[in-house]
Amino acid sequence: MFSSSMLKSISKPGRYAGGEFGQIIKDPAAVDARVAFCFPDAYEIGMSNLGMRILYGVLNREENISCERVFAPWIDMEDKMREKKVLLCSHETGTPVKDFDFLAITVQYEMCYTNVLNVLELSGIPLRAENRDDSFPIVIGGGPCSYNPEPIADFFDLFDIGEGEEMLPEIVRLYAEMKKKGCTKHEFLLEAARTIEGVYVPGFYDVTYNGDGTVRAYTPKYEGVPAKVRKRIVKDLDTMYFPDKVVMPYIECVQDRIMLEVFRGCIRGCRFCQAGMIYRPVREKAPETLLKQAKCLYENTGYEEISLTSLSISDYTKLRELTDGLIEWTDEKKVSLSLPSLRIDSFSRELMEKVASVRSSSITFAPEAGTQRLRDVINNNVTEEDLMRSAGIAFSAGKEQVKLYFMDGLPTETNEDLEGIAHLAEETVEEFYRTPGHSRRAPTVTISVSCFVPKPFTPFQWEPQATMKELIEKNNYIGSCIKSRKVRYTHHDAKVSHIEAILALGDRKLSAALELARSEGFRFDAWDEFFDYDKWMAVFAEAGIDTAFYANRRKADDEILPWDVIDCGVTKEFLLRERNKAYAEKTTPSCREKCSGCGAACLGGKDICCPSAGNKGEDR
């Protein structure tokens, strides 16, 4: 536990103080297994994560298991801890992390990898799994980055591939049983890898490489360890555990609202989007379930806003029923609704009025690319007409600020596509003046451009990222195309995107670079103020890593990819088919219109939005 003199001498001590309403404290002596659940970033980021809320509840629901929270200490606290030799502790009971049975780390983005290592270091836990004897906690990884865990594989004992609601308790239960029998860590890991679907133990595979550095093979070292680890999904979202009681942070967090998860997956299949592929198949919750859960969450939290969180919320088949049902009581309680992920082609006046975020004068759309040709390539399936119609609705309702999201550096992109970004923004300004009843204030159209990062398990996983030089040129070129003074232009730092690509597409050889980065004091790389591109490139150079090999190389169609050891349901054949359709500038209909045989149907699931549900996927 941190002393009061430490807490009094740092910024935002509320990050470490605990004591929140809803936290669950169990007597360590009364449980069979203790899990420290870590979000490796600042408290106010971690406490905003829905996955952590769910898994905290799902583990603590088990009588003989306790789960406590851990976050990355901010740098001022880290300095104090190192100075006073204080180890990282859990929030609930102030127990040192290294005294837990498990350290479960949710890995949400590549730029937190150095924080993951720092958390291990600050906990007094050796970084590499092979250097940890049975006295240390078993380190589990999960979250989106576990779909290509290879760059950080050496630091983890086990990864949860897929949704953790069922898998994580199964793992901990198995451990509790085996611990009673006096089994070793190795015996437990082997049993887990053999019997629990979704468990990936990186240490149980021999990895060999070809002369050119590409992967030659992943070979299980033990019988019964799966050659390919299939991801887990929860089949029925209506009966799935959901966290009705939430730990209520006192300090302001990024997401200070009810997050009502409406469905999982996405019917769209944008070809750059990893989430749209790895969370397949689409599974919906029934509106009755959601209405009950929303009411219950409001009573237990008192939050003044409900956010309907799913990948593309307007694709929910019962959206009207849900929003109507919510509005029946939210208006009276002065609770507002927010729909953070509206698609341009489904935006309507009615929907906008329901979400009536009166306070906000701005609205965001994501055309993603500047021309119809490139939008077809990425399969985003919206048109300029859709955008103008949606912007017009917003303008006629009195809004004067529109934000547009784009990417640059997309496959097949030319200058014409970049010019198209400027064109769309300027057309949106024109649309403002064309709209009868527009606000009397001048419009602002903000375009926010991020750099394309190829991600595993997407049709673009074989694509090279544009080089740094190209990305910077592209960013500048867009700026030079904008003539209207009513258009504001911001773009992401290409340097961050480049490092992200290296880490996202990496293999186990990167662990040496990450270890080196950690020893050089890297942490909080997701925060602009701590990210240092030149230092990263120096670390890669020193570790002998050819960054272009990972980020800027076009991979052969038949190349064995580092993440091929994972089976996320969607098949490689499907991804390749989609990649080829992208080159041909052909779109693919949404799952609701027509099944394109992605393969995810083989995972099953109730109420899935998939015409081939119940059958095997076309490709299997």
Next chain:
Amino acid sequence: MTDKIEYPMLPEPRTVRLRFKKTGALQYISHLDLQRSFIRILARAELPLWFTQGFNPHPKLVFALPLAIGTESVCELADIRIERDMPCDEILKRLGTASSGGLEFTDCYVPSAKFAEITGTEYTITLELGEDDAKAFSEKAFETLTSSPIVIRKRTKSGEKEVDISGMISRLRIDRKRGNVTINAVLSAGEGNTLNPENLLDALRAATGLPDAETEYSCMRLKMLCKDGAEFR
């Protein structure tokens, strides 16, 4: 909530005063964060809150005096406004189930006095100094805090400035028990004239070098006082 009694509407919204303790982990929560959290506690308690009638309706919530981070309190006060005739003991009961350990509601009543009548706050500050430092410190502390002027640098809205705080300290008592020194004092409070325990500690730091970064100490607000010295209610 199990009971669904409909309390009758009041002809006029009613102001209700809540007394609460803010101790333990809660001492590290800032005034602003407490305000935000309070709104949610009130909502969880399902109190029949009255909302302002404007463009952006919000419940009425006024705190007596902000409490600095790192200071605990057993005597905090906040006023809320309700639109239905819910009895005070019911309000207290509901708040009890809607809040956590470090935030404990101890009383609820219809107030007769205004927060502006508060002129002082009684604090106790305990420093764990160890036998060696305690004696010298307590003597020096008494000397420092009873001298005049006591000039400290104080942060105000218009930047840092030097202030003489000697007139803002009264009823000073310093006790020493083994290695612990306890400073008990009434510090002036009210608009533009508020002295916090940290200000007092700044004066002591300047004079004695203690408390330093290693010193464990705690500050507790005990009472809010009226001009006549009686406890404000």
